[in-house]
Amino acid sequence: GQNIDQPTEMTATEGAIVQINCTYQTSGFNGLFWYQQHAGEAPTFLSYNVLDGLEEKGRFSSFLSRSKGYSYLLLKELQMKDSASYLCAGADSNYQLIWGAGTKLIIKP
Amino acid sequence: IAGITQAPTSQILAAGRRMTLRCTQDMRHNAMYWYRQDLGLGLRLIHYSNTAGTTGKGEVPDGYSVSRANTDDFPLTLASAVPSQTSVYFCASSKLAGAQETQYFGPGTRLLVL
Numbered sequence A: 001g002q003n004i005d006q007p008t009e010m011t012a013t014e015g016a017i018v019q020i021n022c023t024y025q026t027s028g029f030n031g032l033f034w035y036q037q038h039a040g041e042a043p044t045f046l047s048y049n050v051l052d053g054l055e056e057k058g059r060f061s062s063f064l065s066r067s068k069g070y071s072y073l074l075l076k077e078l079q080m081k082d083s084a085s086y087l088c089a090g091a092d093s094n095y096q097l098i099w100g101a102g103t104k105l106i107i108k109p
Numbered sequence B: 001i002a003g004i005t006q007a008p009t010s011q012i013l014a015a016g017r018r019m020t021l022r023c024t025q026d027m028r029h030n031a032m033y034w035y036r037q038d039l040g041l042g043l044r045l046i047h048y049s050n051t052a053g054t055t056g057k058g059e060v061p062d063g064y065s066v067s068r069a070n071t072d073d074f075p076l077t078l079a080s081a082v083p084s085q086t087s088v089y090f091c092a093s094s095k096l097a098g099a100q101e102t103q104y105f106g107p108g109t110r111l112l113v114l
Helices: none
Strands: A003-005 A009-013 A018-025 A032-037 A044-049 A053-057 A060-065 A070-075 A084-091 A097-099 A103-108 B004-007 B010-013 B019-025 B031-037 B044-049 B064-066 B076-078 B087-094 B109-113
Touching: A003 A084, A003 A097, A009 A018, A018 A032, A018 A084, A018 A103, A032 A060, A032 A070, A044 A053, A044 A060, A044 A070, A070 A084, B004 B087, B019 B031, B019 B087, B019 B109, B044 B064
Parallel strands: A009 A103, B010 B109
Antiparallel strands: A003 A018, A018 A070, A032 A044, A032 A084, A053 A060, A060 A070, A084 A097, A084 A103, B004 B019, B019 B076, B031 B044, B031 B087, B064 B076, B087 B109
16 A cells, blocks of 8 residues: 655754654655645645755755655754644655645744 | 635535535646645545646545646536535646646635535
């Protein structure tokens, strides 16, 4: 079966670093996405990885290991506005996205 | 402003009623998608369309139908609503159908079926 696992909730402190992990099992693999979703709003694109390694984009970085079926999203210099849910999604062999339930990130001052 | 619009924003619907959720994009994207989002679950694909004139079934298509008469519009119809269809519905689009394509989401429709 196809499955995406990520923690339900995490708490971090403003200014700190947090790593949100995601493990995936998909029928075939065509890349891994991270989206951000603020409460009551639509998901918005953060990153896409299809090759192993780290992709850095400002305060946000995303890592992929295809052999381990594992990805993480790294958020640096946390700001209060980073409080949101972070959704991990894997693209399967049919190019459909399989979504995790999301990790709710709570930032404390 | 370019993007995706959905209507209505929210709706309370009696079970058994027919309802069409509207979705329009002005980005000239070829591919469009309908998802539902329920608490504790990931987004689940209902139906998709890779290009105007074609549609396909996603993970949870039962009870829903779609049409894609043109590039811009992708309405989702609930033929006879049931309480289990209470959810937040998101329409999304991407430039092309493909794994590497970023999907852009509309603001969502919150539907309560009683």
